[in-house]
Amino acid sequence: MADKLSPEVALRIGLAARALPDTDPKRLMTVLLDAVGLPITPTKLGRLKVAKLKAAAEGEFADIETEHLKAALSLLKGIGVQTEQVETPLPDTQPYQDGDMPGSIRVACASNHDARIDGHFGSCARFLIYQVSDSESRLIEIRSAGRAPEDEDKNAWRADLIKDCQLLYTVSIGGPAAAKVVRAGLHPVKLPNGGDAPELMNALTGVIGNNPPPWLAKVMGYKAEERVRFTTEAEEAI
Numbered sequence: 001m002a003d004k005l006s007p008e009v010a011l012r013i014g015l016a017a018r019a020l021p022d023t024d025p026k027r028l029m030t031v032l033l034d035a036v037g038l039p040i041t042p043t044k045l046g047r048l049k050v051a052k053l054k055a056a057a058e059g060e061f062a063d064i065e066t067e068h069l070k071a072a073l074s075l076l077k078g079i080g081v082q083t084e085q086v087e088t089p090l091p092d093t094q095p096y097q098d099g100d101m102p103g104s105i106r107v108a109c110a111s112n113h114d115a116r117i118d119g120h121f122g123s124c125a126r127f128l129i130y131q132v133s134d135s136e137s138r139l140i141e142i143r144s145a146g147r148a149p150e151d152e153d154k155n156a157w158r159a160d161l162i163k164d165c166q167l168l169y170t171v172s173i174g175g176p177a178a179a180k181v182v183r184a185g186l187h188p189v190k191l192p193n194g195g196d197a198p199e200l201m202n203a204l205t206g207v208i209g210n211n212p213p214p215w216l217a218k219v220m221g222y223k224a225e226e227r228v229r230f231t232t233e234a235e236e237a238i
Helices: 007-018 025-036 042-047 050-059 066-076 154-161 175-183 197-208 214-219 224-237
Strands: 105-111 126-132 137-144 167-170 187-190
Touching (some): 007 042, 025 042, 105 197, 126 197, 175 187, 187 214
Parallel strands (some): 105 167, 167 187
Antiparallel strands (some): 105 126, 126 137
């Protein structure tokens, strides 16, 4: 099947898959084969509509929000796609050893480009791993999401990649995938509009150091009675 694709079409499909929640190129190909048939050409992709994409392959994408389908469709049509993709340099990481940042938590950020949180959990290219305390945040590692082995559940495999983290920041994550992330010990935080990871980590630093909400206090390891204290203090401050 793949040998029937031109390099340009293959690139479009790969980028479009990243724009869709819990979707890899193989899943997208299944839908496109039903929607436009073989051969998949730039002309056919240019005529494709959201409604047809949603209805194809027995409604495989019926539950995906229209805004995500529109973003993927633009990429399938070649809008914003450079034939020769220039890989954006990845941000620099900082050294970190256990104990360097007392009271800190570890955060995984689903990312496709540089230091942005712009990826879906199931299809992002990588996870930016930040260590965040009440006084600083450090990008300590960049982990490639890669592709899960054929005999493993993709979402469980991805959750295992970041199981040493306490928080996951992502543009989108489906219910079954979120359950696997929670089972791995992480609290998923959805940011539909994404954002700049360093800015969001700096904002999290302020929250950690200034009366964290109960859910974050739990992530940080505070006992139940301490989480009640945070709630009481917040109510008294209103």
